[in-house]
Amino acid sequence: MKFSISTIVLYxxxxxxxxxxxxxxxxxxxxxxxxxxxxxxxSPGDDITVTVDLNCAVNSFGIVPAFLDYTIEVPAAVNNGFxxxxxxxxxxxxxxxxxxxxxxxxxxxxxxxxxxxxxxLRNTYPIKxxxxxxxxxxxxxxxxxxxxxx
Numbered sequence: 001m002k003f004s005i006s007t008i009v010l011y012x013x014x015x016x017x018x019x020x021x022x023x024x025x026x027x028x029x030x031x032x033x034x035x036x037x038x039x040x041x042x043s044p045g046d047d048i049t050v051t052v053d054l055n056c057a058v059n060s061f062g063i064v065p066a067f068l069d070y071t072i073e074v075p076a077a078v079n080n081g082f083x084x085x086x087x088x089x090x091x092x093x094x095x096x097x098x099x100x101x102x103x104x105x106x107x108x109x110x111x112x113x114x115x116x117x118x119x120x121l122r123n124t125y126p127i128k129x130x131x132x133x134x135x136x137x138x139x140x141x142x143x144x145x146x147x148x149x150x
Contacts, residue, residue: 026056032123032140033057043149044108050088050119052142055098057123065093066137067124068100072107072146074115083112088119106148113150118143 034053042048050070057063071085086109091100111117120143126135 026060029142030056031061031063032142033121035119035121035142035144037119037144037146040145041147041149042106044106044111046106047103048088048106048119048146049101049103050121052100052121053098054093054100054123058098063123063125063140065123065125067092067122069122069124070104071120071122072109072117072148073120073143074112074117075143078116080112083110083115085120111148111150115148116145117148118145 030053034056036051038049038051039046052068054063054065057065068089068091070088070091072088073079073085074083086107088104088107089102091102093100120141122139122141124137124139127138128134129136
């Protein structure tokens with residue numbers, strides 16, 4: 001069986017193209033996950049369910065979380081400096097999982113009427129260190145807006 005160089009080059013180009021096509025279906029914004037909260041209007045003491053789809057993060061971008069930290073925050077651009085993040089949960093994924101779903105009580109924290117709040121996910125994940133063998137933990141984040149009745 002003879003293979004010409006052009007056949008091999010075309011085969012390799014097809015393999016590279018198919019790898020790139022798979023990644024095109026995952027927008028860059030999904031590299032840390034896709035988050036949703038329900039309900040989107042809550043009061044302290046209410047249950048809130050957080051759902052995170054990590055399929056693109058894990059399978060397309062290779063970002064496998066070591067920790068998932070969830071907080072309720074006022075975005076930095078409108079924070080008056082007195083609205084510290086309120087922790088909802090710190091979680092880890094089960095082996096080979098590509099989603100995280102949990103329900104928590106909205107803490108009885110100090111909330112401000114009319115403030116814009118978001119449930120923020122900090123995805124802490126490992127990358128290789130500059131020595132090629134050590135591990136360095138880095139973070140990326142995503143958020144979903146939520147209204148908190150005061």
